[in-house]
Amino acid sequence: MFAGCILYYKNKSNYKKQxxxxxxxxxxxxxxxxxxxxxxxxADIRKFAHLFYDGIITSDISNLGAPLSDIKSILQYxxxxxxxxxxxxxxxxxFPNCLTDDFFKxxxxxDKIRHDLISAATKKSLLxxxxxxxxxxxxxxxxxxxxxxxxxxxxxxxxxxKSTKTEIAKKLKVSRSTLYNFLKTNYLx
Numbered sequence: 682m683f684a685g686c687i688l689y690y691k692n693k694s695n696y697k698k699q700x701x702x703x704x705x706x707x708x709x710x711x712x713x714x715x716x717x718x719x720x721x722x723x724a725d726i727r728k729f730a731h732l733f734y735d736g737i738i739t740s741d742i743s744n745l746g747a748p749l750s751d752i753k754s755i756l757q758y759x760x761x762x763x764x765x766x767x768x769x770x771x772x773x774x775x776f777p778n779c780l781t782d783d784f785f786k787x788x789x790x791x792d793k794i795r796h797d798l799i800s801a802a803t804k805k806s807l808l809x810x811x812x813x814x815x816x817x818x819x820x821x822x823x824x825x826x827x828x829x830x831x832x833x834x835x836x837x838x839x840x841x842x843k844s845t846k847t848e849i850a851k852k853l854k855v856s857r858s859t860l861y862n863f864l865k866t867n868y869l870x
Contacts, residue, residue, distance in 0.1 A: 683707065683767070685717030686739045699740035706738055706769035714738065736765030742773060749795065753788040756780055828855065829863045836860075837869060 685703040687696060700717055707714040737759065739745055745755050759766045760780035767774050811817055829836065832853060839849045850860040864870040 682713045682715040683736050683738050683765075684715055686737045687717060687719040687744070699744065702740035702769040703738050706740075706767065710767075712738070712767070736767065738767045738769060740768075741770040742768040749788055749792045753785060753792075756788075757785065827863060827866075828859065829853065833867060833869075836863070840869060 685700070685707075687699045687703070696719065703717060704714065706712070742752060746752050756766065756775055757780070758764075759775060760777045763777045765774065765776050807817060836849060836853070839852070844852075846860055846864075847857060850857045853860070861870075
């Protein structure tokens with residue numbers, strides 16, 4: 682007997698479609714479907730692992746996780762617990778005996794290739810923007826307004842009145858180190 686596994690991340694809108702896909706897959710492949718669990722993460726489904734007799738059916742392998750590392754960890758979990766994993770949309774079947782270390786090395790290689798492709802595309806895009814004359818990064822030498830800039834006169838007046846720096850910091854609701862940094866950069870001490 683198998684258990685259906687529906688994962689939803691941002692919304693529950695495709696819940697019914699996933700449920701139908703799992704039921705149709707089970708009927709088409711003559712698989713006994715015990716129940717269908719749903720949750721926001723595979724960890725939610727793992728709570729019921731003791732109820733899974735033979736394995737898990739999911740509607741789509743991509744529903745198990747966005748990064749390949751999520752899918753890999755789920756497949757490792759299935760291998761370690763002698764579960765089969767079926768994906769209805771792609772018609773994939775993962776059996777514990779076929780989930781070898783070499784298989785997972787392949788996942789790692791795919792993840793690295795994906796990372797390298799994204800990195801190369803980003804670099805290419807940045808080079809194109811630079812060639813088009815678009816400035817990249819922060820403006821050099823740009824001075825951002827500080828928290829105490831508009832209170833410079835008030836701070837100078839309090840210092841003339843011989844207020845302690847701790848009193849000034851408390852009055853302005855800043856830390857003493859923020860006040861000291863402001864005083865140093867503005868040459869008030």
